Amino acid sequence: MRQVYSNIHPREIADKSVKGNLEKAVNMALLVESEAVSKNTKTFNANRYAAKNNIKDYQQLREQVRRLKEYSIEEQPKLLKELENSINQNGGTFYFAKTAEDASKYITEICKKHNAKLVVKAKSITSEEIKLNHYLQEAEIEVAETDLAEFILQISGEQPSHIVAPAIHRSKERISALFRNNFKTNLPLTTGEDLTKFAKDILRNKFLTADIGISGANVIAADTGTLLLVESEGNIRMVTQAPPVHIVVAGVEKVIPHRKDLWKFIELLAPSATGQNLTSYTHIIKPPLKIHPFSFDGRKKKEREFYLVVIDNGRTSMREDSVLREALYCIRCSACMNVCANFQAVGGHAFGGETSPGGIGGSWEAGTGNLDKAIFSDLCTGCSRCVTECPVLIDIPWLNENLRYRLNKKNIPEKLLNIIAATLPFENDEKNASLQKKIFANYYFIANWGSKFPSLLNTISDSGIIKNIAEKILKIDKRRSLPKFNSNTLLKQCEKHSQNISRANVKNKVLLFADLFTNFSRPSAGIATVKVFNKLGIEVIISNVGNEGRDSLSQGFLSTTKNRALETANYLQKYIDDGLDVIVVEPSILALFRKDYKHFLDEKLFNKLKHNCYDPIEYLMKIFDKYKLSVKDFFNLNPGLKKSRIFFHSHCQQRSIYSEKPTIDFFKKLGFNLTTSTVECCGMAGSFGYKKQYYDLSVKVGKELVEQIEDAVNDTTDFIILSSGVSCHQQINDLTNISTIHPIELLHKCLK
Amino acid sequence: MIRKFIEKARSVETVVKVIPKLPGAINETLHTIIKDDKKIVISDFKFVNDELLREFKKNNSNIIVNPPDEELAKAKYGITDSFAGIAETASVCLLNDNSMTGSFSLFTEVHIAFLNAEDIVPRPRNIFLDEPFKSITEKEDFIIVSGSSATADMGTLVRGVHGPAKLYVVILN
Ligand code: SF4
Ligand code: SF4
Numbered sequence: 001m002r003q004v005y006s007n008i009h010p011r012e013i014a015d016k017s018v019k020g021n022l023e024k025a026v027n028m029a030l031l032v033e034s035e036a037v038s039k040n041t042k043t044f045n046a047n048r049y050a051a052k053n054n055i056k057d058y059q060q061l062r063e064q065v066r067r068l069k070e071y072s073i074e075e076q077p078k079l080l081k082e083l084e085n086s087i088n089q090n091g092g093t094f095y096f097a098k099t100a101e102d103a104s105k106y107i108t109e110i111c112k113k114h115n116a117k118l119v120v121k122a123k124s125i126t127s128e129e130i131k132l133n134h135y136l137q138e139a140e141i142e143v144a145e146t147d148l149a150e151f152i153l154q155i156s157g158e159q160p161s162h163i164v165a166p167a168i169h170r171s172k173e174r175i176s177a178l179f180r181n182n183f184k185t186n187l188p189l190t191t192g193e194d195l196t197k198f199a200k201d202i203l204r205n206k207f208l209t210a211d212i213g214i215s216g217a218n219v220i221a222a223d224t225g226t227l228l229l230v231e232s233e234g235n236i237r238m239v240t241q242a243p244p245v246h247i248v249v250a251g252v253e254k255v256i257p258h259r260k261d262l263w264k265f266i267e268l269l270a271p272s273a274t275g276q277n278l279t280s281y282t283h284i285i286k287p288p289l290k291i292h293p294f295s296f297d298g299r300k301k302k303e304r305e306f307y308l309v310v311i312d313n314g315r316t317s318m319r320e321d322s323v324l325r326e327a328l329y330c331i332r333c334s335a336c337m338n339v340c341a342n343f344q345a346v347g348g349h350a351f352g353g354e355t356s357p358g359g360i361g362g363s364w365e366a367g368t369g370n371l372d373k374a375i376f377s378d379l380c381t382g383c384s385r386c387v388t389e390c391p392v393l394i395d396i397p398w399l400n401e402n403l404r405y406r407l408n409k410k411n412i413p414e415k416l417l418n419i420i421a422a423t424l425p426f427e428n429d430e431k432n433a434s435l436q437k438k439i440f441a442n443y444y445f446i447a448n449w450g451s452k453f454p455s456l457l458n459t460i461s462d463s464g465i466i467k468n469i470a471e472k473i474l475k476i477d478k479r480r481s482l483p484k485f486n487s488n489t490l491l492k493q494c495e496k497h498s499q500n501i502s503r504a505n506v507k508n509k510v511l512l513f514a515d516l517f518t519n520f521s522r523p524s525a526g527i528a529t530v531k532v533f534n535k536l537g538i539e540v541i542i543s544n545v546g547n548e549g550r551d552s553l554s555q556g557f558l559s560t561t562k563n564r565a566l567e568t569a570n571y572l573q574k575y576i577d578d579g580l581d582v583i584v585v586e587p588s589i590l591a592l593f594r595k596d597y598k599h600f601l602d603e604k605l606f607n608k609l610k611h612n613c614y615d616p617i618e619y620l621m622k623i624f625d626k627y628k629l630s631v632k633d634f635f636n637l638n639p640g641l642k643k644s645r646i647f648f649h650s651h652c653q654q655r656s657i658y659s660e661k662p663t664i665d666f667f668k669k670l671g672f673n674l675t676t677s678t679v680e681c682c683g684m685a686g687s688f689g690y691k692k693q694y695y696d697l698s699v700k701v702g703k704e705l706v707e708q709i710e711d712a713v714n715d716t717t718d719f720i721i722l723s724s725g726v727s728c729h730q731q732i733n734d735l736t737n738i739s740t741i742h743p744i745e746l747l748h749k750c751l752k
Numbered sequence: 753m754i755r756k757f758i759e760k761a762r763s764v765e766t767v768v769k770v771i772p773k774l775p776g777a778i779n780e781t782l783h784t785i786i787k788d789d790k791k792i793v794i795s796d797f798k799f800v801n802d803e804l805l806r807e808f809k810k811n812n813s814n815i816i817v818n819p820p821d822e823e824l825a826k827a828k829y830g831i832t833d834s835f836a837g838i839a840e841t842a843s844v845c846l847l848n849d850n851s852m853t854g855s856f857s858l859f860t861e862v863h864i865a866f867l868n869a870e871d872i873v874p875r876p877r878n879i880f881l882d883e884p885f886k887s888i889t890e891k892e893d894f895i896i897v898s899g900s901s902a903t904a905d906m907g908t909l910v911r912g913v914h915g916p917a918k919l920y921v922v923i924l925n
Contacts, residue, residue: 036907040904146914147905148903148905148906148913149905152905165904165905167905170907171907172906172907172908173907175906175907191908192906192907192908192909192910193910195906195907196903196906196910196912196913199906200912200913200914203914204914207914208825232899232901232902232903232913233901233902233903233905233913233914233915234858234901234913234914234915234916235913235914237854237858237895237914237915238858238914238915241848241854241855241858259890260880260890262880263876263877263879263880263881264877266876266896267875267876267877274904276764276898277760277840277841277842277898278838278841278843278876278896278898279898280764280897280898280899280900280901280902280915281895281896281897281898281901281915282843282876282895282896282898283848283893283894283895284889284893284894284895284896285848285893285894286893287893289848289849289854289893290849290850290893291848291849291850291852291854291855292850294821294824295821296821296822296825297822298822
């Protein structure tokens with residue numbers, strides 16, 4: 001099987017609407033491309049974090065650009081008219097192409113009109129989208145891709161796997177083998193320098209003899225017809241000035257009103273992309289350039305000419321679609337790819353379509369192609385790490401949850417399986433979703449039911465037969481241990497024991513939300529929260545609802561999630577209105593309240609939840625500050641515990657709502673020596689890691705976390721491993737047999 | 753600002769030389785950079801006084817004045833001026849017009865850019881917002897050059913792709 005997968009050409013599996021392509025692509029990428037993608041994306045990712053920290057007004061800048069993009073898309077028809085005038089005034093030619101075919105045919109006609117034999121092209125995802133090379137080659141016009149990554153892809157016949165570095169999936173060794181094979185050369189081509197020199201010598205000649213240069217544009221200002229182009233290699237400089245004719249092809253979403261605003265993009269783009277302050281070359285030009293035309297090969301000089309082809313190709317429909325409209329704000333920086341744990345593991349040949357890779361790619365494939373092509377958005381686990389990193393604040397997981405919702409509707413379920421699924425609750429518009437999705441969307445019901453017969457179910461769930469059936473019908477990978485059911489839920493334990501509230505200090509009352517995961521899977525963390533809070537004099541009321549909708553949201557069951565959100569929020573509201581703060585132990589649920597619910601609740605209710613729900617240690621921090629308490633009075637400092645060193649893996653969504661820092665600070669205050677994981681996600685992501693089709697990917701992502709734990713622990717036993725999320729706990733446990741505890745459980749142990 | 757420029761230039765391997773605005777110093781500096789007898793092209797200076805290059809230009813047979821296109825494609829050194837420098841990004845800002853600044857700094861292997869110390873601004877935004885740069889950037893075609901041409905597409909960072917492999921910025925103080 002390995003052999004079969006490693007022989008798959010990425011182009012064969014580019015179109016994910018073809019059944020089976022997604023799975024094949026994931027397997028191929030894990031075997032062939034993972035290493036290079038992982039190394040390169042992680043470098044970009046680390047550089048971006050550093051660059052972002054260096055920009056003091058980063059937040060303002062991204063908000064400004066976001067507003068600018070919102071305004072530009074809103075005013076698009078007007079801006080396009082203005083742009084057309086500007087281009088005409090500058091002496092260029094403006095063309096609006098309704099479809100991809102229209103654009104490619106028009107550009108081919110221009111090339112024919114100029115008797116072009118050779119076109120030099122700079123990197124342009126849009127030209128990939130409209131399959132321009134195909135049209136030009138049909139017209140017997142030679143196309144030379146001049147961006148070195150595109151040069152590689154032109155030889156290999158592969159589609160881009162990343163928007164900034166399209167050949168990110170190829171290691172030096174694989175590039176070398178490709179060149180040697182294709183050019184039948186015996187040159188060593190072992191170093192990056194060798195490879196670069198080899199390619200640039202070929203391309204230099206192309207630049208000097210080309211008839212036409214074609215490029216994209218990063219941003220276009222309507223008021224003056226100014227283009228912003230950023231690059232590092234210098235090929236765009238060549239493409240825009242060496243040949244006499246320059247054609248730009250760009251999507252309509254690239255147009256903004258004013259040239260004077262370009263600096264905002266300049267300052268935001270490179271740091272968000274590769275983490276550089278600026279790339280080597282930033283062009284601000286209003287072609288045709290006022291440089292005398294060149295002729296390097298003795299041919300007669302021609303006047304400079306410029307054509308701007310802006311394409312719609314589905315963007316108008318995206319603009320009218322309240323969800324996909326967000327994707328038009330994208331400035332194509334690639335931060336959402338570099339930060340994404342799944343993308344780091346497989347890259348854009350698996351997590352991507354024919355043109356657009358990554359978490360944002362699904363919306364583009366759906367918008368400019370069709371919905372079925374967006375099926376790879378299933379690789380988005382909703383971890384939300386990209387949400388804080390997207391410079392224009394696009395809620396990428398929300399887009400993917402919507403794509404999933406739409407795809408679920410189009411699914412044709414198997415009849416027999418649908419009968420089983422009919423026992424589960426779902427709304428009418430979700431009835432076509434697969435059984436696997438229906439089961440995972442209703443994990444609350446499964447867990448609730450399982451908690452009634454735990455010993456029987458736990459025994460049979462370990463048996464091979466059940467695992468085989470689960471794998472066959474539900475596509476739950478049998479290598480996973482199934483979650484254990486627990487009759488002793490948090491709610492039951494709290495019913496049994498009365499609280500021993502210290503009379504000292506804080507006289508306060510909070511509501512502990514018995515979320516699905518804490519209640520059924522990790523009641524010990526809930527109990528620890530009660531005990532620690534009681535010690536401080538805080539009475540804890542336990543909620544009697546817990547079906548909040550994280551499970552259904554992750555499967556794209558938006559109608560069900562809306563019902564669950566409303567029910568949960570209305571319940572919590574009563575307590576909040578009575579002055580109680582709400583404590584949520586499981587980070588994915590806290591993130592749901594603080595972030596995802598904004599899509600389901602009215603603004604007032606959402607804000608109420610957002611501002612009154614807390615992680616337990618975040619809340620403690622607040623209380624200690626407010627009452628000016630000393631940790632020494634309640635906890636043993638760097639206690640008599642044998643283990644005083646901590647490895648802490650905070651849940652991905654906890655980081656995205658910035659609630660991990662209080663935990664780190666609190667344990668530091670207590671004198672612990674704390675190491676944190678640097679992976680973006682553990683790879684489990686709720687149900688994702690259980691799915692047979694994604695098990696290997698999930699394990700690949702998880703292994704990096706395991707390596708970090710092993711490096712930190714480094715054969716000492718003096719370590720406590722903390723994980724804040726239930727999923728992370730399961731993943732670590734599955735891959736290492738190490739049992740982690742929730743940070744609040746450790747605090748409980750430290751109580752005086 | 754000069755110090756910041758130098759510090760940031762280091763991380764992108766740009767060599768910065770800070771020298772007085774004197775023909776002798778300029779001549780000497782250019783000779784420390786240009787050690788062979790490969791061809792040199794010099795753009796029309798609009799922001800730096802080109803009289804300052806007179807000593808360097810005198811009897812220098814390697815300089816091609818008004819190079820034909822084929823000669824330009826073969827020249828090794830491109831000397832240009834710049835209308836602004838950006839400290840935070842170690843950039844020089846070049847016109848991309850018939851002064852040939854944008855061309856001589858592209859086709860050559862080594863780009864030497866002159867920059868007046870007083871034209872250094874803190875951040876990219878300043879060339880758009882502050883005079884006298886604003887009147888240039890609101891209408892002219894220009895390029896912000898923040899290092900030599902580079903690629904990471906071949907598995908490692910390599911400098912010297914389709915543009916110069918080396919960038920020198922000579923700050924005239
Ligand atoms: S939410 Fe997570 S998995 Fe989804 S695209 Fe963003 S980073 Fe990737
Ligand atoms: S969605 Fe955001 S992070 Fe992703 S490429 Fe677009 S702008 Fe960058």
